[in-house]
Amino acid sequence: MRRTGFIYIPQESRDNLEIGLARGVWGWKDQAMARQDGTSKIRPFEFGDYVVFGTGGPNPRISTERYRDEATLTRMVLATVVRPLYQDDRPVWPGEFPHRMDLEFLVDHSGSFTAAELGDGALEALRQSANRIGLLVPGDGLRAVGYLGEFPRITTSAPPLTGVPATHRTQRYGQVREVRPGLELPTLADWEQRKVHRDPVAVVCGDRTDGAESLVLAAEPDPAQPEADLVHVVGPDAPATANAVLTKSRDNGKSVRVLSPSTGGFRYLGLYQVVDNYLVHQAGGAETHHVLSRLAEPKAGTDQPETRTAVVTRRIRSTAVAEQVKVFYNHTCQVCRTRLVAAGRAYAEGAHIRPLGGRHEGPDRIENILCLCPNCHTLFDLGGIVIGQDLKVHQENVMPFDLHRIPQHAIDLAQLAYHWSLHRSKSRTT
Ligand SMILES: [Zn+2]
Known part of the structure; x- marks a missing residue:
């Protein structure tokens, strides 16, 4: 059965919730994790588990019984985990919240919610979360998730974690002028300015309709590898929506700009094409792997790269998948x-x-x-x-x-x- 965790959002943290909703992510401070055994509560949450946010209600420092009988929450948000607990220091919220989970937000509803709608277990977990500086508190979510799940789904034009504001969403695929492979810049914000990677917090920029525009690898590929023109991206390092976005790229064949961490910050590796996506079954569920193949450099005077022939792509796909089995x-x-x-x-x-x-x-x-x-x-x-x-x-x-x-x-x-x-x-x- 899927777990449910509850997070109480106090008045002063409501702006943070808006940011989290827009970015598809939630985070905790170091103190939250150190106190109250935070890590051990949050770590068990896996892909597909539920997280329920609640705001409003009375002072949480009252008894379980009074809270259950009197509390009326005013806004509830339902989400599922797409990437379990990880650490990332890149700024998302004002203040530092480096312990994070990527979430897909499903429902955001304002109204009045009491124990009758959410169940006693949900109310008690929210009360405890309120008393523990917004820690995620596991609880009986059967009723709350069932009830909230009936509300209409959040519809966003941008998928979570690509988080690009609608006003910036002019699609830009392919080569960016005056940016050549090998160019290194100190931060992802610099790459945002160059219009190579439009969201410094996202692993993958793009959407489910048109596929990925750009992505950031988790580690620098080893140039000594025989298949240096191929890069592998493993799903859990990217949110579930990123998997959908990259699968779309394989279908439509559009090129993807690839950046990698490097000693001087981040290096632009060039344009790639997604040539394969496949599942690897693990004890904890399936992982999606993506294989990208580097495209030849554009001819002088054009911004479009030469695409490889279908025959070559076929050979590359075969090699990449077989390579994984050998590893x-x-x-x-x-x-x-x-x-x-x-x-x-x-x-x-x-x-x-x-x-x-x-x-x-x-x-x-x-x-x-x-x-x-x-x-x-x-x-x-x-x-x-x-x-x-x-x-x-x-x-x-x-x-x-x-x-x-x-x-x-x-x-x-x-x-x-x-x-x-x-x-x-x-x-x-x-
Ligand atoms: Zn043998």
Whole structure:
């Protein structure tokens, strides 16, 4: 079941709530986290859990019973967590609130709300939050969430956390004049001024209708990597709306400006195209990964980059997804556990379970790829190795044994069944 946490907003913090609503984020001060065991209350909240904000009502320093019987709150806001507790010092509110959660705000309603509408548990949690400087207090949210969920959803033209005011929302995709890859500026606010990244607080700028305009990577890519033209963005480092925005970019093919942290602040890496989005299943739920491929530099006299051909994009997608599987297993074969190393570099192959080409048309997705050594890859493609629905490896003259697998790597059993049937039928006819 989804958790619900309650946050009481005192009169003096109402402006902060407006900022939070506009930005899709909420934050706490250091003191709030240090006292009252704040971290342990907030940390369990995960993607999809509810947060209910309330304002108004009587002095909270009265008894639970009196508060329950007498309190009438005047405004309630319902949100869900899109990024659990993290730290960020970049300014959002006046004052420092570095302990943050990204939220998708669903409902914002003013009226009169009592225990009859919200439930006794909600009222008590709000009272406690009011007495604990706005800490998030877990409580029984069944009634409150059910009641608030009936109100019309907030409609915003800008998605949360891209937070660009409507008046600034002239879309600007592609190359920005006089900004070349490699240029470094000290802060994201400088990049905002150059119209490269229009919101210094956002990870991704853009919207669900037209896709991403620009994004900021969490870390600088290693230029020594063989796939230096590819960058990976992992969903939890961006809010859920950012995932939707980046998925849109893959569909419409528009270029995305990419910035990365660097020693001198932030460096512009150039224009990229989103070439793949895929899910990685984790214990806590699925993560969305995005793969972006660098576009060639614009020709002289034009601001539009040359786009790569579909064939090249296809190869890049294949490489990027297979690369992820190899990283999962540290280049160790999932069948024989061999890890090949040459000149200090590990080598493994990404083997498609259902082949990509010809009549097979297998998906180029992580669920359809195994990390294998070249020998096992060859045997697998020839049908000398098949894998059952119980993930046991069947190999000639060997007792079936378990395929080496990590939980993050979801393997598509339907593709294994396809591979199995392909080779079982072949062995019968020969
Ligand atoms: Zn092997």
